[in-house]
Amino acid sequence: MAGVSIARVFAISETFYDILFNKGKPISACPGGAMLNSSISLGRTGVTISLISEFARDNIGNSIYEFLRENNVSTEYLHRYEGKSPLSLAFLNDRNDATYEFYEDFPQERLLTDMPCFAPDDIVMFGSILSVAKEARNKLETIINSAKNAGSIILYDPNFRESQLPLIEEIKPMISKNIAYSDIVRASDEDMKLVKGCENSEEAYEFVLENGCDHLIYTSSSDGVYLNTPSFSKFYEVPSIQPVSTVGAGDSFNAGIVYMLYSRKIRDIEDIQEHVWDEIIGKAIDFASHVCMSTENYISNNFANGLKKI
Numbered sequence: 001m002a003g004v005s006i007a008r009v010f011a012i013s014e015t016f017y018d019i020l021f022n023k024g025k026p027i028s029a030c031p032g033g034a035m036l037n038s039s040i041s042l043g044r045t046g047v048t049i050s051l052i053s054e055f056a057r058d059n060i061g062n063s064i065y066e067f068l069r070e071n072n073v074s075t076e077y078l079h080r081y082e083g084k085s086p087l088s089l090a091f092l093n094d095r096n097d098a099t100y101e102f103y104e105d106f107p108q109e110r111l112l113t114d115m116p117c118f119a120p121d122d123i124v125m126f127g128s129i130l131s132v133a134k135e136a137r138n139k140l141e142t143i144i145n146s147a148k149n150a151g152s153i154i155l156y157d158p159n160f161r162e163s164q165l166p167l168i169e170e171i172k173p174m175i176s177k178n179i180a181y182s183d184i185v186r187a188s189d190e191d192m193k194l195v196k197g198c199e200n201s202e203e204a205y206e207f208v209l210e211n212g213c214d215h216l217i218y219t220s221s222s223d224g225v226y227l228n229t230p231s232f233s234k235f236y237e238v239p240s241i242q243p244v245s246t247v248g249a250g251d252s253f254n255a256g257i258v259y260m261l262y263s264r265k266i267r268d269i270e271d272i273q274e275h276v277w278d279e280i281i282g283k284a285i286d287f288a289s290h291v292c293m294s295t296e297n298y299i300s301n302n303f304a305n306g307l308k309k310i
Contacts, residue, residue, distance in 0.1 A: 008121070009048060009050070010049075011124075013159075014086065015054065018090060020247060030067075031297075035251070037248045038252070039068070039255075044071055044301055045299075049073050052111075084105045088103075092245060099162075125154075129161070132171045141177075154183050159191065180212035180213065184217065189219070205228040216228040219288075224238055230270075234278075255298075
């Protein structure tokens, strides 16, 4: 249902500096992290976006900080600590899908950021590694609870990594609670298989419903997208492309969802009609497909400028 104009978007996750490898050689490097990637895409479209995250006061951190500001992402709620900013190494296989290795040296106290004053018109997106980091859990829950109590729309992306599997029994209760906080869960088939052993969208939706959220967007790479809501379920095909890199594809998909919620001034997820969901999912697929065609983790300025003209 359209209502009062959505004022702001907040994105919460870890921040990395990404180095991309192909056949053992580095081919690109840029700021990364799940919600940073989404934030850059949204900032380029003109959405009012703030990143809630943390990284160090080092040269890499300075580069990330300037990059955010250049792309219209508010840095008001960043925490910068003394030490080294984390690195993410992404290794592409023959299909240009990535596996990851992470190098981190976080301080003992995590996510020491100021708290936004949330409003019903806000959208909050969170997920990935920070959403299940026990050292940051208390602060993260305080932030998410504040947003939920304010009536903000909350989108959660588990973005679960295979490297986290040894900790799955410790992490799973946090994932369940994250789902319970959320109005929309956007999860990949890989997420749902690793976390719960789900083999398809129906099993994934059952898991999400059990944990208190009734809207699931289940992405299955080139096989398509499945939308599950209380009133209907639907499958969406994706275009056949030869990706350059899939790094940032899911993050850009999330940015496309939020871009449409923001642009259409949607306030009530329960009242979104099927034809509007078609537009939302279609735009998210456009965002993700575009990002797969480059080594950047976000939509290009040219793509963003085309949206502004529309």
